Amino acid sequence: xxxxxxxxxxxxxxxxxxxxxxxxxxxxxxxxxxxxxxxxxxxxxxxxxxxxxxxxxxxxxxxxxxxxxxxxxxxxxxxxxxxxxxxxxxxxxxxxxxxxxxxxxxxxxxxxxxxxxxxxxxxxxxxxxxxxxxxxxxxxxxxxxxxxxxxxxxxxxxxxxxxxxxxxxxxxxxxxxxxxxxxxxxxxxxxxxxxxxxxxxxxxxxxxxxxxxxxxxxxxxxxxxxxxxxxxxxxxxxxxxxxxx
Amino acid sequence: xxxxxxxxxxxxxxxxxxxxxxxxxxxxxxxxxxxxxxxxxxxxxxxxxxxxxxxxxxxxxxxxxxxxxxxxxxxxxxxxxxxxxxxxxxxxxxxxxxxxxxxxxxxxxxxxxxxxxxxxxxxxxxxxxxxxxxxxxxxxxxxxxxxxxxxxxxxxxxxxxxxxxxxxxxxxxxxxxxxxxxxxxxxxxxxxxxxxxxxxxxxxxxxxxxxxxxxxxxxxxxxxxxxxxxxx
Numbered sequence: 001x002x003x004x005x006x007x008x009x010x011x012x013x014x015x016x017x018x019x020x021x022x023x024x025x026x027x028x029x030x031x032x033x034x035x036x037x038x039x040x041x042x043x044x045x046x047x048x049x050x051x052x053x054x055x056x057x058x059x060x061x062x063x064x065x066x067x068x069x070x071x072x073x074x075x076x077x078x079x080x081x082x083x084x085x086x087x088x089x090x091x092x093x094x095x096x097x098x099x100x101x102x103x104x105x106x107x108x109x110x111x112x113x114x115x116x117x118x119x120x121x122x123x124x125x126x127x128x129x130x131x132x133x134x135x136x137x138x139x140x141x142x143x144x145x146x147x148x149x150x151x152x153x154x155x156x157x158x159x160x161x162x163x164x165x166x167x168x169x170x171x172x173x174x175x176x177x178x179x180x181x182x183x184x185x186x187x188x189x190x191x192x193x194x195x196x197x198x199x200x201x202x203x204x205x206x207x208x209x210x211x212x213x214x215x216x217x218x219x220x221x222x223x224x225x226x227x228x229x230x231x232x233x234x235x236x237x238x239x240x241x242x243x244x245x
Numbered sequence: 246x247x248x249x250x251x252x253x254x255x256x257x258x259x260x261x262x263x264x265x266x267x268x269x270x271x272x273x274x275x276x277x278x279x280x281x282x283x284x285x286x287x288x289x290x291x292x293x294x295x296x297x298x299x300x301x302x303x304x305x306x307x308x309x310x311x312x313x314x315x316x317x318x319x320x321x322x323x324x325x326x327x328x329x330x331x332x333x334x335x336x337x338x339x340x341x342x343x344x345x346x347x348x349x350x351x352x353x354x355x356x357x358x359x360x361x362x363x364x365x366x367x368x369x370x371x372x373x374x375x376x377x378x379x380x381x382x383x384x385x386x387x388x389x390x391x392x393x394x395x396x397x398x399x400x401x402x403x404x405x406x407x408x409x410x411x412x413x414x415x416x417x418x419x420x421x422x423x424x425x426x427x428x429x430x431x432x433x434x435x436x437x438x439x440x441x442x443x444x445x446x447x448x449x450x451x452x453x454x455x456x457x458x459x460x461x462x463x464x465x466x467x468x469x470x471x472x473x474x475x476x477x
Contacts, residue, residue: 070394082469137423144419148410154477161470162420165402168462169424172455176427180434 009086012237015228018221029218032211040204046199055116059204062212064107064132070100070216071135073086075143075167078160088224093163094146095223099216101139103122127181131174138166152231251410257392258343259351266355269328273447277359280321284364287313288371299376306375307385307436311429314364314389315396319421322361323353323399323407323414324469332409335338346468353401353467361393377440385448392432394456398463399424409477428455 007013040058047054074096081089111129112122123129142159149155232238253261270276291309292302329352338348366427368389369382377385407413407457435448 108389134423134426141420141423145406146414148407148413148416151477154409154473157473158477160468161466161473162406163404165424165463165466169427172427173423176430180430224462 009088010234011088011228012241014088015225015241016237018225022218022221022225025214025218025221029211029214030205030213036204036208036211039044040201040208044204045198046202050118051160052115053114054111058208060107060110060114061102062209063110065209066212066216067100067103067107067135067211068102069131070096071139071163071165071170074100075163078163080161081156081196082164090153090160091224091227092220093159094156095220097139097142097159098116099219099223101136101143103212103216104132104136104139108136125181126178130181131177134173134177135170138163138170250455252342255343255347258341258477259347262338262348262351263355265350266474267358270355270359276321276324277363280317281363283320284313284317284367287316287320288375289340291375297476300303300363303376303378304441305325306372306377307381307433307440309375310368310372310377310385311389311392311436314368314393315422315425315429317364318396318400319418320405322397322421323403323417326408326474327358327404330474334394335471336475339472344468345467346464348469349401349405349467350464353397354462356401357394357397362390365389365393377436380442381436381440384445384449385436387423388432388435388445388452391449391456392428393451397461398459398467399428402463402470405467405474406469407474409474413449415475428452430454460466 010016041055044055046208047053074093077089077093077096079087080123103147108129111132115124116122142163146159147156149158157184229238286307290378291305295301295305307468324333329338331385339345341348365386368385372382372385399421400417402424403417406420410416431448431452435452438445438448
């Protein structure tokens with residue numbers, strides 16, 4: 001177990017291991033996404049109140065769930081990189097920021113598209129939407145900070161500090177936005193029909209959440225491999241590996 | 246070469262750093278006056294943009310005052326560690342046998358006294374100008390006193406992260422605006438509650454908790470961030 005974790009810290013070993021992992025995980029992800037999408041979009045029954053428009057939750061909810069988990073992964077990698085100075089943790093953190101930002105953006109956009117027919121407006125200053133928007137800002141801050149540094153080792157450590165502070169702050173932000181919303185709550189909107197979800201709709205949703213986790217992992221690994229190829233483009237082991245295959 | 250001077254206690258080192266920075270700020274009165282002037286001028290823009298209707302201004306006043314205070318703190322924190330970084334004294338601080346978090350906290354305290362503290366003290370005047378009801382003025386003062394502690398600390402963290410980056414000013418805003426959201430929400434909620442005749446104590450208590458919590462946690466992050474900036 002410990003040797004495995006230690007090996008993960010070595011770029012050549014990680015490069016080979018992630019290559020195998022992606023080769024297996026990529027077909028699984030595509031299958032899960034296809035099955036989940038067909039099940040959710042075609043097989044699952046329409047909602048009696050919202051008709052077919054509710055089906056966007058099969059994209060919206062998984063994206064939102066994984067976006068939040070991605071931030072915690074990023075902050076965790078940041079902590080590992082600050083404490084043990086492991087290069088691969090830097091790469092993980094750096095690679096997960098843009099993926100998480102894109103997932104957050106997907107959740108926001110699909111939410112807006114769903115809101116138009118259901119609530120009658122593209123955007124509403126609802127507590128959840130607002131906290132997702134702030135999560136997007138936190139992600140973009142990490143990406144912007146990383147891009148601003150010339151020295152990428154320092155950039156990774158600066159981003160680690162920022163993402164850790166952000167992680168401490170996220171529960172506070174969520175709670176405060178919740179209270180802010182209850183402070184001037186508009187009376188017209190009710191979020192109904194989602195809380196008691198029927199199993200015929202729930203199973204495809206769970207499947208899609210698993211599929212999005214796999215998608216996140218695959219994208220993250222591909223991102224990290226691209227980063228490794230770039231930073232080690234002069235190293236012997238990489239030339240040997242690419243020459244072999 | 247062994248040093249013949251005895252090591253200062255942590256408290257003495259903190260005090261010395263605090264006084265050194267305080268004196269430094271006193272020699273540049275413009276640095277103290279400009280944030281207040283900025284606060285004043287941006288407040289003036291709102292009646293010009295929204296129209297002079299007193300009742301509408303009064304309902305918007307808590308939000309306006311707090312948002313402008315947040316912007317003013319953004320403007321001043323960009324330069325917090327800049328001069329110390331440029332003349333090399335930050336490097337000396339990092340080498341000194343005291344935790345960087347403590348000495349950096351001394352700088353932040355001096356900076357807060359010159360900016361956030363003064364801004365909170367004068368804020369009731371601008372509250373009156375915007376037609377904020379009298380019940381809200383004291384709460385505005387207290388909420389800004391507590392809130393600017395958080396704003397200054399988070400601003401100092403942003404400054405520490407970006408001090409080695411050219412044109413880091415806008416980047417700093419991007420980094421710290423999302424972190425300041427809870428402070429803004431609690432602050433405006435307290436003032437609004439007081440204006441409505443309610444009891445703002447719970448909101449003020451939350452702000453005080455945030456201020457104490459950030460006093461404990463954020464200096465550690467500032468110390469780490471300063472070391473990153475010095476190494477890069």
